[in-house]
Amino acid sequence: MTGPTNAGGTVPSKDGTALRGGSRATSRLSLRHSTPLIVTGALLVVLFIAALLRSGSMGITGQALLTGIISGGVYSLLAMGLTLVFGVLDIVNFAHGAFLAVGLYITYEVAHQAGLNPYIALPVAILGLFVLGVLIQLLLLNRTMGGTLERQLLITLGLSLLISNVLLLAFGGDPLSANLKSDPGVHVFGAVANLSRVIALGGALVLAVLVFLLLERTSFGRAIRAVAASRQGAGLVGIDVRLVYAVTFGLGTACAGAAGMLIAPFTTITPTAGDQFNILAFVVVVMGGLGNVMGAVISGVIVGLVEQLGGVAIAGQSPLLGVFILFLLILLIRPQGIFGAASS
Amino acid sequence: MRTRSFVKLVAAVGSGAVLLAGCAGGDSGGSSGDAKVIKIGTLHPLSGANAGDGTQLENGVKLGIKAINDAGGIKALGGAKLELDGGDTKGTPDTGQSEAQRLVGDGVVALVGTYQSAVSANVAAVAERNKVPFVMDISGDDAILSHGYKYSFRMQPQNSRFGTTAAQYVKAISEAANRPVTKVAYLHEATAFGTGVYQAFKAEAQKSGLQMGPEITYDAASVSDLTTQIAQVKASGANVLVVSGYYRDGVLAAKAIQTVKPALDAVVGAADGAFDQPQFPTDAGSASQGYFDVNYHFDDKSADAKAFSALYKSTYKDEARTGAALAYDSVRVIAAALEKAGSTDASKVRDAIAQTSLTPLTLSDGPIKFSDKGENSTSLPVLTQVQNGAPVVVYPQSAAVKSPVYPANPGQ
Numbered sequence: 001m002t003g004p005t006n007a008g009g010t011v012p013s014k015d016g017t018a019l020r021g022g023s024r025a026t027s028r029l030s031l032r033h034s035t036p037l038i039v040t041g042a043l044l045v046v047l048f049i050a051a052l053l054r055s056g057s058m059g060i061t062g063q064a065l066l067t068g069i070i071s072g073g074v075y076s077l078l079a080m081g082l083t084l085v086f087g088v089l090d091i092v093n094f095a096h097g098a099f100l101a102v103g104l105y106i107t108y109e110v111a112h113q114a115g116l117n118p119y120i121a122l123p124v125a126i127l128g129l130f131v132l133g134v135l136i137q138l139l140l141l142n143r144t145m146g147g148t149l150e151r152q153l154l155i156t157l158g159l160s161l162l163i164s165n166v167l168l169l170a171f172g173g174d175p176l177s178a179n180l181k182s183d184p185g186v187h188v189f190g191a192v193a194n195l196s197r198v199i200a201l202g203g204a205l206v207l208a209v210l211v212f213l214l215l216e217r218t219s220f221g222r223a224i225r226a227v228a229a230s231r232q233g234a235g236l237v238g239i240d241v242r243l244v245y246a247v248t249f250g251l252g253t254a255c256a257g258a259a260g261m262l263i264a265p266f267t268t269i270t271p272t273a274g275d276q277f278n279i280l281a282f283v284v285v286v287m288g289g290l291g292n293v294m295g296a297v298i299s300g301v302i303v304g305l306v307e308q309l310g311g312v313a314i315a316g317q318s319p320l321l322g323v324f325i326l327f328l329l330i331l332l333i334r335p336q337g338i339f340g341a342a343s344s
Numbered sequence: 345m346r347t348r349s350f351v352k353l354v355a356a357v358g359s360g361a362v363l364l365a366g367c368a369g370g371d372s373g374g375s376s377g378d379a380k381v382i383k384i385g386t387l388h389p390l391s392g393a394n395a396g397d398g399t400q401l402e403n404g405v406k407l408g409i410k411a412i413n414d415a416g417g418i419k420a421l422g423g424a425k426l427e428l429d430g431g432d433t434k435g436t437p438d439t440g441q442s443e444a445q446r447l448v449g450d451g452v453v454a455l456v457g458t459y460q461s462a463v464s465a466n467v468a469a470v471a472e473r474n475k476v477p478f479v480m481d482i483s484g485d486d487a488i489l490s491h492g493y494k495y496s497f498r499m500q501p502q503n504s505r506f507g508t509t510a511a512q513y514v515k516a517i518s519e520a521a522n523r524p525v526t527k528v529a530y531l532h533e534a535t536a537f538g539t540g541v542y543q544a545f546k547a548e549a550q551k552s553g554l555q556m557g558p559e560i561t562y563d564a565a566s567v568s569d570l571t572t573q574i575a576q577v578k579a580s581g582a583n584v585l586v587v588s589g590y591y592r593d594g595v596l597a598a599k600a601i602q603t604v605k606p607a608l609d610a611v612v613g614a615a616d617g618a619f620d621q622p623q624f625p626t627d628a629g630s631a632s633q634g635y636f637d638v639n640y641h642f643d644d645k646s647a648d649a650k651a652f653s654a655l656y657k658s659t660y661k662d663e664a665r666t667g668a669a670l671a672y673d674s675v676r677v678i679a680a681a682l683e684k685a686g687s688t689d690a691s692k693v694r695d696a697i698a699q700t701s702l703t704p705l706t707l708s709d710g711p712i713k714f715s716d717k718g719e720n721s722t723s724l725p726v727l728t729q730v731q732n733g734a735p736v737v738v739y740p741q742s743a744a745v746k747s748p749v750y751p752a753n754p755g756q
Contacts, residue, residue: 063575071569173395175591177627185603194603268592272393276566308572318534318563
């Protein structure tokens with residue numbers, strides 16, 4: 001019923017455009033598309049100088065720089081899973097923040113029930129969320145593949161409500177924590193960051209490289225890219241499209257689970273803790289070009305930097321003001337994102 | 345075929361939601377036809393980001409209703425029993441408004457709520473339009489009662505009073521310790537709550553000669569790191585930091601202060617949602633030591649308040665927060681008004697609430713007494729400090745159970 005032939009046949013025009021974005025998704029960054037990146041880099045330099053002039057202190061600006069890179073790493077990890085799922089499955093996953101919250105609670109359980117170091121929860125969170133994602137794709141979303149975009153959008157929205165309310169039922173609404181026994185500051189050129197945050201950045205980078213290698217250097221990664229390019233063609237050459245869909249969605253949720261674990265030591269754990277990242281993760285995904293995994297990784301860091309430097313440069317406002325100004329500019333001038341394909 | 349299975353799915357999810365709603369509303373079912381039952385409507389965030397605090401408030405109301413009923417109900421009305429008619433605001437103003445409308449339609453005699461000022465502002469308008477008394481347990485924004493409403497009353501001190509008293513208390517305890525304030529840095533969340541408290545603090549500080557340093561703002565809904573903001577505090581050379589925010593960001597601030605280590609004599613919350621909470625020392629660890637907060641608080645010396653805390657703990661297996669006591673007192677205010685009016689007529693109940701005189705479980709300058717605007721004029725913000733892993737009242741002396749440690753050297 002939901003076979004590739006039928007799916008491809010029902011919405012050929014929409015599929016065509018989305019898939020071209022999708023194939024871009026997983027291909028390497030090419031230098032030909034680097035002009036917008038240079039412009040964005042120049043904007044960051046301007047913002048850095050503005051922050052320096054406004055605060056009059058290298059200490060504050062350096063701190064904003066370090067904090068921006070570190071919080072940007074977490075945005076990258078989250079957005080990576082989101083954009084992977086969009087690029088390959090064409091699903092706008094509104095439940096991504098809820099999956100992150102599941103990762104937080106898995107970490108809490110490991111740290112408190114078992115009394116272990118929270119980082120032991122990392123493989124548990126990745127594996128648990130991977131299995132959860134595969135099951136959701138196989139049992140729920142697979143029936144709607146190739147259908148209209150809003151159908152899956154509504155299902156993931158419903159899933160996010162379901163997950164956060166199940167967490168509320170099981171754990172209550174009161175804040176919980178999974179702190180490290182000791183979380184000293186790490187000093188970098190006069191700026192300082194908690195050890196747990198530095199580990200989160202390192203973890204995010206390692207996982208980004210792993211996902212990149214999986215997509216670019218393994219035969220299964222090639223199958224994923226093939227399905228993203230054309231599900232019909234991939235099916236014809238003998239790739240199990242259903243399996244690729246399930247594993248890709250699992251990879252996406254596993255990214256959210258890993259992000260949840262990595263931020264758990266410095267985050268207040270509540271059932272709705274993931275929601276605060278939802279909007280920013282979508283901003284990052286659109287900036288990086290829908291479906292572009294490496295674009296999402298770099299955009300995450302850009303958003304983190306703009307948030308922190310902008311917060312210093314435009315004092316007395318929400319630090320997100322700078323992020324949304326940049327986002328609006330990108331939507332107006334380059335709607336396909338900084339690393340998106342040239343418009344057709 | 346696929347469409348049909350999708351419809352089935354929606355139907356399944358939908359019926360699940362109805363079932364859940366049925367469970368949530370379970371308390372309100374039953375004998376509405378009985379003339380001897382008086383309904384009290386509650387509006388609290390029982391789901392969403394503030395579900396933890398919303399549940400505390402709802403539990404406070406439940407204990408209040410139980411206490412009145414166990415003592416024989418409303419005697420002036422033939423021993424009529426109180427009954428809870430609960431509504432979940434989900435933390436959003438429009439849901440709060442529609443739930444308020446529903447409860448009014450249900451025939452509740454009064455409303456209690458809502459924890460969030462934006463929600464209370466809408467509910468107060470509904471209450472005024474329908475002439476149903478509305479008692480706010482928690483909701484600080486001054487603006488809610490600035491429209492001349494007749495049917496809305498507020499138990500907690502309004503936000504501006506927290507700002508003003510915070511400035512007075514900071515000056516008093518720093519001078520008592522012979523450790524004058526050189527400069528005050530202020531960190532607050534960027535909406536009406538944080539900005540309102542900041543402005544009241546600044547006005548009082550200028551009057552009393554406290555030197556103000558930088559004002560640093562952040563977005564409470566999205567913030568995940570306050571290290572840069574605390575670096576700004578450090579660079580400003582201030583020796584006192586005042587913070588107005590919510591729970592999650594308060595913990596972030598404490599952790600950032602421990603990491604950046606600015607040379608501060610004290611961190612003082614002004615109506616901060618974290619620094620006076622019993623679980624704050626657990627979540628922030630050693631970073632919480634010595635933190636001050638100016639907020640409403642249990643009257644630790646009152647036997648009634650102690651009994652309430654013990655009852656709450658045995659009933660709900662959780663520490664009661666001060667908000668639960670404010671919700672409990674809200675029910676007592678309504679019950680006393682019913683007793684005094686001898687009627688469930690809304691305007692008579694409203695007039696009786698306006699003349700309330702009742703000793704609260706929270707620290708105060710005497711029995712609850714509402715001003716013409718509906719503000720509880722005897723409510724008293726007090727200064728707490730985290731000492732040995734628990735927040736205790738340290739100022740003013742009349743309410744204090746321990747003396748303040750100043751300078752507190754937070755985050756060292």
